[in-house]
Structures are given as C-alpha cells and as structure tokens.
Amino acid sequence: MKSARGQKRLSSILINGGLALLVLIWLIPVIGLLVSSFRDRFDLQTSGWWSIFPHKEWQVTRTIDPKELGLDASAPMQIEGTTATFEELRLGVTTPDGERLQWIGNRRLGTIEVQEQVWTMNLDFTLDNYRQVWGGKDFEYKRPDGTVEIIRGDDFSVALFNSLAVSIPGTVIPILIAAFAAYGFAWMTFPGRKFLFILVIALLVVPLQIALVPILRDYSKLGLNGTFLAIWLAHTGFGLPLATYLLFNYISTLPRETLESAFIDGASHFTVFTRLILPLSIPALASFAIFQFLWVWNDYLIALIFLGSDPNYQVVTMRLANIVGDRGQDWHLLTAGAFLTMILPLTVFFSLQRYFVRGMLAGSVKG
Amino acid sequence: MRYFEQRAGREPLGLGARIITFVFRLGLAIIIPLVAFYILYQGFLFLRAGDAPKGVITLIAIIWGVGGVALLYWIFNWLVELLPTEWTARLQPFVFVGPAMAILAWYLALPTVRNLWISFFGRDGPPSLSLGLLFSNPGEFFSLIAVNTVGLNNYVAVFTDRLMREAFRNNIFFWIMIATPLTVITGLLVAVLADRSKYEKVAKSLIFMPMAISFVGASVIWNFIYEVKPVGSPQIGLLNAIVVGFGGQPQAWPAYTAIAPWNNLFLVVIVIWLQAGYTMVLFSAAIKGIPEEILEAARVDGATEVQVFFRIMIPHIMGTIITVTTTVIIFTLKIFDVVWVMTGGQFGTDVIATQFYRQSFIARNAGYGSAIAIVLLIAVIPVMIYNLKQFREGQAF
Numbered sequence: 001m002k003s004a005r006g007q008k009r010l011s012s013i014l015i016n017g018g019l020a021l022l023v024l025i026w027l028i029p030v031i032g033l034l035v036s037s038f039r040d041r042f043d044l045q046t047s048g049w050w051s052i053f054p055h056k057e058w059q060v061t062r063t064i065d066p067k068e069l070g071l072d073a074s075a076p077m078q079i080e081g082t083t084a085t086f087e088e089l090r091l092g093v094t095t096p097d098g099e100r101l102q103w104i105g106n107r108r109l110g111t112i113e114v115q116e117q118v119w120t121m122n123l124d125f126t127l128d129n130y131r132q133v134w135g136g137k138d139f140e141y142k143r144p145d146g147t148v149e150i151i152r153g154d155d156f157s158v159a160l161f162n163s164l165a166v167s168i169p170g171t172v173i174p175i176l177i178a179a180f181a182a183y184g185f186a187w188m189t190f191p192g193r194k195f196l197f198i199l200v201i202a203l204l205v206v207p208l209q210i211a212l213v214p215i216l217r218d219y220s221k222l223g224l225n226g227t228f229l230a231i232w233l234a235h236t237g238f239g240l241p242l243a244t245y246l247l248f249n250y251i252s253t254l255p256r257e258t259l260e261s262a263f264i265d266g267a268s269h270f271t272v273f274t275r276l277i278l279p280l281s282i283p284a285l286a287s288f289a290i291f292q293f294l295w296v297w298n299d300y301l302i303a304l305i306f307l308g309s310d311p312n313y314q315v316v317t318m319r320l321a322n323i324v325g326d327r328g329q330d331w332h333l334l335t336a337g338a339f340l341t342m343i344l345p346l347t348v349f350f351s352l353q354r355y356f357v358r359g360m361l362a363g364s365v366k367g
Numbered sequence: 368m369r370y371f372e373q374r375a376g377r378e379p380l381g382l383g384a385r386i387i388t389f390v391f392r393l394g395l396a397i398i399i400p401l402v403a404f405y406i407l408y409q410g411f412l413f414l415r416a417g418d419a420p421k422g423v424i425t426l427i428a429i430i431w432g433v434g435g436v437a438l439l440y441w442i443f444n445w446l447v448e449l450l451p452t453e454w455t456a457r458l459q460p461f462v463f464v465g466p467a468m469a470i471l472a473w474y475l476a477l478p479t480v481r482n483l484w485i486s487f488f489g490r491d492g493p494p495s496l497s498l499g500l501l502f503s504n505p506g507e508f509f510s511l512i513a514v515n516t517v518g519l520n521n522y523v524a525v526f527t528d529r530l531m532r533e534a535f536r537n538n539i540f541f542w543i544m545i546a547t548p549l550t551v552i553t554g555l556l557v558a559v560l561a562d563r564s565k566y567e568k569v570a571k572s573l574i575f576m577p578m579a580i581s582f583v584g585a586s587v588i589w590n591f592i593y594e595v596k597p598v599g600s601p602q603i604g605l606l607n608a609i610v611v612g613f614g615g616q617p618q619a620w621p622a623y624t625a626i627a628p629w630n631n632l633f634l635v636v637i638v639i640w641l642q643a644g645y646t647m648v649l650f651s652a653a654i655k656g657i658p659e660e661i662l663e664a665a666r667v668d669g670a671t672e673v674q675v676f677f678r679i680m681i682p683h684i685m686g687t688i689i690t691v692t693t694t695v696i697i698f699t700l701k702i703f704d705v706v707w708v709m710t711g712g713q714f715g716t717d718v719i720a721t722q723f724y725r726q727s728f729i730a731r732n733a734g735y736g737s738a739i740a741i742v743l744l745i746a747v748i749p750v751m752i753y754n755l756k757q758f759r760e761g762q763a764f
Contacts, residue, residue, distance in 0.1 A: 011563075011672075012563075012564075015560050015563050015564050016564050016565070016566065018560055019557070019560045019561060019564050019566065019570050020566075020570075022556075022557060022560070022570075022574065023569075023570050023573050023574060026573060026574050026576075026577070026640065027573060028605070029588045029589060029591075029592055029640070030576070030577075030580075030588060032588070032591060032592065032605060033587070033588045033591060036591065044603065045603065046600075046601060046603075047601055047603065048601065048602060048603045048604075048605065048608050049603070050605070050608070157421075158421055161421040161422060161424070161425045162421075162425070164425050164429070165424065165425040165428040165429060168429045168432075168433070169428065169429055169432030169433050172432075172433045172436075173432060173433065173436050176433075176436055176437065176440070177436065177466050177467050177470065178467060180440060180462075180463045180464070180466065180467065181463060181464045181466070181467030181468070183463060184460050184463030184464035185464065188459070188460040188463060188464075189460070190457075190460035190461065190464070193460075196464065196468060199471075199476070200467070200468075200471060201755070203471055203475045203476060204751060204755075205744060205747050205748050205751045206475045206478075206479055206744060207701050207720070207740065207743050207744060207747065209701075209703075209720060209723050209724070209727075209740050209743065210475075210478050210479055210482050210740045210741075210744060211474050211475060211478040212727070213478075213482075213485075213727055213733070213736070213737070214477065214478040214481045214482070215473075215474060215478060218473075227411070227414065227415050228414055228428050228432065229411060229414075229432070232432055233470065233474070234474070236470055236474075237470050237471065237473065237474025237475060238474065238475075240467055240470060240471055240474075241471065241475070244467060268448060268459075269459055269463070270441075270444045270448070270459075273463075294578075294579055297581070298579075298580070298581030298582065298583075298584075299581075300581065300582060300583050300704055300708075301703060301704065305728075317581050317583045317584075320581075320583050320584065320587065321583050321708060324583070324586070324587060324590075324708065328590075331591060331594070331603070334587050334590075334591070335587070335591065337587075338583075338584045338587040338588065341581060341583070341584050342579070342580055342581075342584050345579040345580065345581070346576065346579050346580075348579070349576065349578075349579035350572070350576075353572060353575075357575075357648050
C-alpha cells in the first residue's frame, strides 16, 4: 500500500521535475532577452544578464602602493604573506585567507588591489534602451563617465503602426476571400467545381519563393511597389490555399438542413453566407485569423521584398533586422527592439491561445 | 407610391414602365460601382502619398483594406443579382469563387509556370517575346528562344554546383534527419509528461510560446546566447559563459567553421526551440484521444510505463506522428529566415532557400535562381501528397 503511494509520488516528482526543467530551458532564452533589455548598455557589454542574481564577485577593499612597501617588480615579491612575481600578480593571486591580490597598471607606476569575494546583485535597471529604440528623434544618453551622447532613435513606434496596418488587413482580407471561395466550393454548383478545388489544394506545394520575382516585376509595372495593397495581396495570395482548404473543411460540415430551410425561405446565397455561414464559422475563422495574424506580423521575407526599404513604411521585423545588420553589437538596442516586436504577438497568443491551438490542430502546412 | 404598389401587386407593367425600370437599373448598375471604385482609388492614392500622421494612415489603411474588399464583394454580388434569376444562378458562384481563383492564378499558378519558363534560360532570363511575333514571324520567334536557351544546364548546375550540394547536404542531413526527429521527439516527450502532470496547461503554454516569436526576434535571442567576447573579458553570452566556466575556449558558435559542418547544429537548436510547441500540441491532442481503458488494462496486466508508451501509445498515434513529421519536413525544406539572419548562409550553413535568394536577388542570375525554386517545389510535392493523404484520413476541426 505504502510503496504504491510512494511510487506514485516518486513518479509524480520525476514527471513534474522533468517538465519543470524542460520549461525552464525553454524560457531561459526569453528571460535573458527580457532582463537584458532593461539593463544599462555599459553593463550589458561587460557582464552577463545572470549577474542580476546573487553571486560572488571580486570587489576591491583596499589598494597597496608597491613603492611604499619598497617592492621590486622585477623579482618575486613578498606581500601579505604570499610570494608572487609581477606576471602572476597581473592575473591575480589568491592569498591563503581568501583574498586576492591583483596588480593594476604597468610595472613602474601601478598599484596592487586587495579584493574580496562579496555577494552582490547587479540591479541597475533602466528604461533608456526602450526610449532610444522607440522614438525617432535624437536621444540623450549619459555615459558612465558623465559625458552626454546624442543618438538618433530607431523609430520603432512608426514601425509598430506599420505592422498593424499590414497585419490586420493582411489577416482579414485572406480570410474573407477564402471564406467566400470555401462557401462557393461547398454549397454552390458550377462547372469545373471539382477541378478548380483540386487546383487550389495543389497550389499548397508552391513555396512562396517562386512567386517573388514575377510578382515584383508585375508590381513595378503597376506602380504598386512599396504600398500596403501590394503586401496585403501578397499575403492573401500565399495564404489562400491553406485558408480555403481549412474553411472548406469546416463549412462543408455545417448541417445541410439549416441552409436548405434558409433557401426555402427565399434567402439568396449572399444572405445565407453573411447571415448564417459567417456567424456559424466563427470558431474556424478565429482560429485561422490568429494563426494568420501571427504569421503576417512576424513575417520578414515578404515585407523585405514587397514593402521595400523606405523607413517610413518598414514593419517591425525589418526594423529589427536592420539593427542586427547595422549595429549587431548594440545588444541594448537589439534586446529592447526584439521585445517590442514580441509584445503584441505574445499578448495575442496568450489571450487567444485556445483558438490558436485549434488552428494548429486543423493541420498547418504553412510555408 | 402607386407605381410601387403596382409592382408589389405583380400586375404586368406597360412597355414604357419596363423600359424606364431597365434604364434606371442599368444606370444604377454603372454609377454605384464607378463611385465605389473612385472612392477606393482615392483611398489608395492617399495611402501611397503617406503624408498624414502615422496613426491616421494606419487606421485608414485598415478600414480601406478590409472595407474595400467587403464593399467589392457586395457590389459584384448586387450586380449579379440584378440580372434575371437564371443568369444570377450561373454567375454568382464566380462572384464567390472568382476573386480567390484570380488571386491564386496571379500569385501562385502563373509564377510557377513563369519560373519554369525562366529556368531554361541564362542569367538574364528569357528574351522578350510577344505573341504577335509568334504569328507574324514564327521562325524568328523560335530562333530567339533557341539562341538564348541553356536547356537543362541550370538544372545540372543545381545538382553539381558546390554551394548547392552543400545546401542539399545541410537540408537533408541536418534539417531533415536531425532537426525533424528531435523536434518531433521533444514535442512528444513534453506532451506525454504534461498529460500526467498537474501543471499541464501552464507547461504546454510556455513551451508553445516561442511559436509566437518572429524568426528575426528568435535570431536576436539566440545570437545573444551565442555571443562571444575575447578571451579574458567577461562573457555575456550564456553558452560561452558556461563553456568558459568549465574551462573551455569561447567561440562564435554558429560561425565556428573549425567544426563545420557541425556548427549547423547551433541553428538546428533554434528551430527545435521554435517548433517543438507545434508538435507538442498535435501530440497532446492525439494522446488524449487514446481510450483510457486500453491503457488501464495494460497497466493492470503489469506493463511498465515504458512498455505502455512504446507498445500501445505510439501505434495508436502513428497517424499523427506521420502527419507531424511530414509537416516539419516540409517546413525544414523551405527554411530561410533563421539561417539568413543568423549566418547569411555562410560558414557552411547554406540551405536551398538561402541559395535561391542569393542567386536570384544578389547575384541576379534569373535562370539559375528559378531552377533552384523549381527543384524546391518538386522536392516538396511528394511529402505534401503524403501529408495531405494522412490528414484526410484523420480529422479536421
């Protein structure tokens, strides 16, 4: 009896422990990013983000002037009970009582620091990184030595607006068009229905790279390059096969009787579609909408090619990629910028997770 | 008023009245769409000019985009319904299905054909040909083609060029044979563990979270982990801090050509981190679909958990395993963003899609780039067919 319960508890500990470990490993990259985005940029370059946790660090307690003790740097010296050469002191020598001696500076004029291991936490947090990345105007930054630096902001606020302007229609338009088409395939009769539907499914295999060059040329001819319409249509084109397929699967399973009674009552296809089908399909529509929204918001390649490099129209992914490309070492900007691009999708994700999961379960072969 | 009462009473109209009705309807049918198009066009110009404050532009863009499409559907449907019922029944399906088909043709079907066409030519692509030339001077038409074509040379190059072979090696060995199984196994592992745990919802939610992050964002996150500082300076990247802590040498891991091609693994890790949530969700649903009685019966018979897992659970969810695996394979065949932003395809990490991008947009070799795209398309087809067959036999929502 007892061993069975003990067994259960052991396996429960193992399971929960294993799970917790996996979750922790999964979260660490994001935590590192988040913590770093709030640190001062000087700190970022000189210490890891984990120094916000209590840790032991060498801190200077006092300094010794070698001249006062009459030490000769060219030979092994005796200080505080230890003997060491200049080279060894340079790297730091630990004394028997746990302190460390380190020679700072050159042979002739340097000093010796006595350091102790102290528990510290580096809790210097700042919003400066966000301020710099967010605005477009010049930004004042105070360096550790007191001088003030004027830097151009990265204008993420504009990019966020652009992302919204791209993502919301880029989600609703494909779904609308796909819903109309799915209804047509499911409930209307016309010649070539089966053939056209198979064609739609077949187009699932086409990688979007195929369309890039031809469409770019067409857009130039039509003067559409760099406009929102261009990118909405591109996302529509690439998302239609999957959307139509999924919505067709859902709409074709709606009860026939409901629709037929509506037709008998004199409703046209259009009214049946808008007043009956759309409301009934909201779970399917919502699932795909969230999936599509995240896809469009996070997209980089399509925005890069069709929206162009006009900074006024860039979306957040492009902005971030620019910072990576131009100033890949400016981690304070990258972390803040990356987090800004992630806030909205993460919020959407966590609040509407149920629908997102259902969208996944419907089979996402998105590419 | 009396006129409409007459109509409502369904009395036959005089010829004059019928002509007036017809002209009236025709007039409306022309005016309303024209006005609508005009408004939409003005909206387009306004957005393209981009002079107003950003918030206003965004709002107008959203309203214009969504409203515009809805309006167009409504108008075309209204036009079709104005026609006699027989014509309405014939044309209405095309109002519904037409826009989707038109867009698909323009964006996917035609480009595929055009890519195929371009891939038979050289760096500058096919010569400009017109149908007029075909009819007026067929000899010249075909000789233009014959002169400029390189036949199957591009395809031969795809399979023999050193960089492409490296790309194939990476896609097949690292992404299909290592990344895919690991993603699937991790997802399965988490699904099984979470199923037995109290904290299932939270755990699954957190493992799933990276899916909401863009590839660019993920690259920033992982570049930060892989960041390297010179020996002696404190390491700010997590991986190098651990390595140095154990006494090793810090490296720029994805770019560590000395261990090439194994530096690809550092990119593989990122994709596993991103995609395991997807596999986990599907496996979780599949596992919950296994009838509890079968598992209980096995346990009562004395089977250990491991035996239950391998002998009962796995066979039961084999359909899902195949669907998930094929989906991930398709994804890894097309992988681009992660590789491009992390290493630009250098250091031996090139894949098919990055090669395509480089050849088409940087080297501007139209023929070769198109051939790569077509090969990618062909590679995906069998996997996709298998995937869809499995999916069909499974279930949708």
